[in-house]
Amino acid sequence: MLRGLKAIIGWTEDRSGMIGVVTPIITHRVPRNAKWWYVFGSATLMFFCIQLVSGTLLATLYAPSAADAYQSLVYIDTQVPMGWMLRAIHGWSSNAMVLMVVVHMLQVFLHGAFKFPRELTWMVGVLLLFCTLALAFTGQIMRWDQDAYWGLGIGASIVDRVPVLGNQLRNIMLGGPYIGGATLSRFFALHVFVLPGLTIALVGLHLWLILRNGVSEMPKVGEPVVPATYRRDFEARTERTGVPFFPDAAQRDMVFCGLALIVVVGLAALYGPFGPNGNPDPTVIDANPRPDGAFLWIFAALALLPAQVETFLLLAAPPVIVLLLLAIPLISPRGERAPTRRPVSVLAMLLVCTALAALTWLGVTSPWSPVMDAWTSVPTPVRLVERLTPLQMQGALVMQYQQCRNCHAIDGTGGMRGPDLGDVGSRLSWDQLVRQVQQGGGNMPAYGKTLSAAETVAVVAFLQACRTDGQPPAFIPGALERAASGDLPPVAAPVAAPPAAP
Amino acid sequence: MRLVVSVVPVAIGWGMMLAGCDRIPLEQPAATDAVASWDGLYMTQCAGCHGADGVRGPARPLADPAYLATVSREDLIRVIARGQGTFMPAMGTVAGGTLADAEIERLVDGMRKVWGKEGAALATPWAGAPGSAQAGGAVYASFCQSCHGAPDGRSAGSAGSVTDANYLRLVSDQALRSAVLFGRRDLGGACNGPYDGQPRDRRLSAQDVADVVAFLASRRPESGRSTR
Structure with missing residues (x-):
């Protein structure tokens, strides 16, 4: 039996020579001190393999047409045995892959592993980063729900701003002037053919470059990279003190990959798949679309950009970021690798990480976003209701009915887009409140045409009652007598003058 | 030794995962249960105006046995689905809202079951x-004025004016009638409605209710009336 197997292997090896090629690759010597820091690249590769397998399985179930995509996801989630788990693993593993790419990249940057002779490895890695992000974005489109629709809408409107070519680029992206069936087909082709193929090719190149130039050692203070002598010294050191990649270094990779896999499968089992969240219908205005984790920081940055620089930064920033990342090893190909000797690099890295983390956090909590169902679900604080007059009660109803609460919190509940109104009565006088309600301003729409005179009086009367206990209403001394008259609305305020009956 | 170092974390990891899960879910848990229950619907669709527990919101309290018993199930469903021409929006899909008929029925049945009480209905009909x-002017003077102030607005009264022109522009006759009938006991109001708990001689008759509503409605300026 064993002899037969050996004969088959021997025959195959004689005709193909594969073992002779592969053995030196998996047993090539790597530096002994390359320990747990070096597992993230392998984990990324593992998640990519999981994506390939789970994605292939999903492709056998998914209907890539605008009419059926959403339903086919519901079908996978509810009808196919363990179909939801397949989607959950694909979704969670995608996020894990993005995370691992970023961690891997940070580790390489922190240890200066991109320096001579591994510049090209870094550049291919940067391309892989963008392939991974592109896969994540196009994967989000596959869900064909509200998030996908609005994500596409934002992408298209960014592309649309490109000077001269904008319209054509948008048509190429969407397969026409608007989001439709052709858009989904296009992104499906990208997601399952173009991007995975490209990624596989780049991963191959990345691995080849690693084999060719060796795995970098842990950086040591006082051992700068000198291109003229680096290769010779590195090879001598690895020959002397290195260990074979398999099984020595690969063990750690396997343990870490195993743990990461457990975490991802556990998250998938506990939290289930991502979406689909509601039909991709542009007329549903109470949609609260949100990009996936990897893009939340962009979502936040876009929301916070001042309008004047929006177009410029939208178009200028991406190429600058890509070129800068690609150019890092060219900017600094030699010298010290130890983080303690590269303070500017480390501080720059920390700055970028902090900015990304802060923007992602803002993207998750997005205080500028309206809460679309606050008007029916967020009660008026009882402390206020208990002291309202009948007219002020009607004003509180105007607040809810006009969906003011979607943007304005009272005592901390409600939307956070506008200021909290819990104490607005002690900040703005009656006339200031009337002006703000009627004319808007400071990002608030004008309600002058939406509200009747009676509604304006009622809502302003309510707003004036919105004060912390014991605070008097705000008034401008001498401006108008009625402001000082306390809670009571004016008996015949000018704004209340009824418009002439038609 | 090295083998132990590699295997132990994996084993611990698997063990923790299996022990932490009381089940490996085979069916995706239905996430929509919370919304489909009547109180879930109430919290997302009604609590904004009617208060978190059905009381102490700016709109009519719904956790009121007398109200739930006096208004028929059909009327409640109709008002929720189609609105009232006031700030009560039409919530039903029939009128452009988001609630399906079945959801409205579940909401009404839930409210009546949990907040309602057998035999709490008033003798005076809701409409x-x-x-x-x-x-009605005389009824107002003897029953309402001490708290709600004189109709000319000279004295406001502790409970705030109900004869204010802007207030009257914003409320319907039916809303006035409901206010007179059921009061705002959730806010500690001692309103002289005909509901239980009032001394018999302080209760309004059905005719008094109709008259005082007519009186209040007559104070409403015809112009500038808010119509929704």
Whole structure:
């Protein structure tokens, strides 16, 4: 039996020579001190393999047409045995892959592993980063729900701003002037053919470059990279003190990959798949679309950009970021690798990480976003209701009915887009409140045409009652007598003058 | 030794995962249960105006046995689905809202079951034709004025004016009638409605209710009326 197997292997090896090629690759010597820091690249590769397998399985179930995509996801989630788990693993593993790419990249940057002779490895890695992000974005489109629709809408409107070519680029992206069936087909082709193929090719190149130039050692203070002598010294050191990649270094990779896999499968089992969240219908205005984790920081940055620089930064920033990342090893190909000797690099890295983390956090909590169902679900604080007059009660109803609460919190509940109104009565006088309600301003729409005179009086009367206990209403001394008259609305305020009956 | 170092974390990891899960879910848990229950619907669709527990919101309290027993199930469903021409929006899909018929029925049945009480209905019906405004003026003077102030607005009263022109522009006759019938006991109001708990001689008759509603409605300026 064993002899037969050996004969088959021997025959195959004689005709193909594969073992002779592969053995030196998996047993090539790597530096002994390359320990747990070096597992993230392998984990990324593992998640990519999981994506390939789970994605292939999903492709056998998914209907890539605008009419059926959403339903086919519901079908996978509810009808196919363990179909939801397949989607959950694909979704969670995608996020894990993005995370691992970023961690891997940070580790390489922190240890200066991109320096001579591994510049090209870094550049291919940067391309892989963008392939991974592109896969994540196009994967989000596959869900064909509200998030996908609005994500596409934002992408298209960014592309649309490109000077001269904008319209054509948008048509190429969407397969026409608007989001439709052709858009989904296009992104499906990208997601399952173009991007995975490209990624596989780049991963191959990345691995080849690693084999060719060796795995970098842990950086040591006082051992700068000198291109003229680096290769010779590195090879001598690895020959002397290195260990074979398999099984020595690969063990750690396997343990870490195993743990990461457990975490991802556990998250998938506990939290289930991502979406689909509601039909991709542009007329549903109470949609609260949100990009996936990897893009939340962009979502936040876009929301916070001042309008004047929006177009410029939208178009200028991406190429600058890509070129800068690609150019890092060219900017600094030699010298010290130890983080303690590269303070500017480390501080720059920390700055970028902090900015990304802060923007992602803002993207998750997005205080500028309206809460679309606050008007029916967020009660008026009882402390206020208990002291309202009948007219002020009607004003509180105007607040809810006009969906003011979607943007304005009272005592901390409600939307956070506008200021909290819990104490607005002690900040703005009656006339200031009337002006703000009627004319808007400071990002608030004008309600002058939406509200009747009676509604304006009622809502302003309510707003004036919105004060912390014991605070008097705000008034401008001498401006108008009625402001000082306390809670009571004016008996015949000018704004209340009824418009002439038609 | 090295083998132990590699295997132990993996084993611990698997063990923790299997022990932490009381089940490996085979069916995706239905995430929509919370919304489909009546109180879930109430919290997302009604609590904004009617208060978190059905009381102490700016709109009519719904956790009121007398109200739930006096208004028929059909009327409640109709008002929720189609609105009232006031700030009560039409919530039903029939009128452009988001609630399906079945959801509205579940909501009404849930409210009646949890907040309602057998035999709490008032003798005076929820809806009725307005009576005489002139007679209503006298009812107002003797039953309402001490808290809600004089109709001319000179004195406001502790409970705030209900004869204010802007207030009257914003409320319907039916809303006035409901306010007179059921009061705001959730806010500690001692309103002289006909509901239980009032001394018999302080209760309004059905005719008084119709008259005082007619009186209040007559104070409403015809112009500038808010219509929704």
